[in-house]
Amino acid sequence: MNITEVIEARRSVKNFDPEHIMPEEDLAELIRLTKLAPSSFNMQNYRLLVVRDKEIRKQIRNLAWDQAHVTDASVLFILCADLTAHQKDASLYWSHAPQEVQDIIGPMIKPFYEGNDRLIRDEAVRSTGLAGMTLMLAAKGLGYDSCPMIGFDAEKVAELIKLPAHYALSFMIPVGMPTQTGWDRGQRLSDDIVVSYDKFS
């Protein structure tokens, strides 16, 4: 499938084969492709928790309105982000670049975020959105389906997975082998609502 076909074919699917085990090479490929998503200042602030343990999945399902895809998908990805990514040494993100580029960009990162909690939080969530969409489209390309989820008790899940205090938990993406196709695609809002030109009126 080309990219247009993949975007069209990706649907939020909730019925997965609970017996399916994702081969390690598919998991590695999904992670590799997800890590090609762009991030601000190349900080790669997203963090992926790959949950396969069946007991933990059951506990998360209990915190997610008993939604079956939490346990039945082959892998449950929990998309988090490091809220302190901007504080790290910029060479972690930029040592591939020429020194003169490093000298310009490196010192910009920390002051851009420091003290602006909303921007830091926004960047965490935005980055997981970019990475998560890449993950879902990559999964479709490998023959899997997925379903982005925010319907769970985020505080209790954070406690269960021992989320570090300086991480944000953004959303979850079960990925697995579908046993049923999704519902018909939901209606799309008209361009009149979604799209504006040059300025909002």
Next chain:
Amino acid sequence: MNITEVIEARRSVKNFDPEHIMPEEDLAELIRLTKLAPSSFNMQNYRLLVVRDKEIRKQIRNLAWDQAHVTDASVLFILCADLTAHQKDASLYWSHAPQEVQDIIGPMIKPFYEGNDRLIRDEAVRSTGLAGMTLMLAAKGLGYDSCPMIGFDAEKVAELIKLPAHYALSFMIPVGMPTQTGWDRGQRLSDDIVVSYDKFS
């Protein structure tokens, strides 16, 4: 290109042909594909401002550290979101579904968000991330390059574009015809940093 090749080929490009004009059918196709991104409760809370007016683009460039891709890309997309999407009548999002599904999901939406400003803001930003990543990959598939941007004075840009008070401005994506390829892809953080299994330790 298949999806893997598109994800690998997409790079953040900053040098665009300022003379290139995006055909209307390409713009329409980018908008169509972007609108296939998933959103929580199918709210489609993302809003796309398509900026082509050259004078407005110059003014935005002045608010964005004079970065040339703001004016030189064929189209500048500004990704925003409606912070009141959850308050609208659910039939706007769910009238395609069977009545029993509408009866369950419709009443869930408003209480899920109401009074939780951080969740509302997160949902706005997350949704623009999902839509924006779809847009960038779709653009690559159509032969364009792009560059997600947060390096601009968001308050002043919001004023300039007359951002409605109940909208959030998330980020910008110039899309155009490249005149130079991007820098070499930035180094990737190791899986040791990005990926954890089952629980954070």
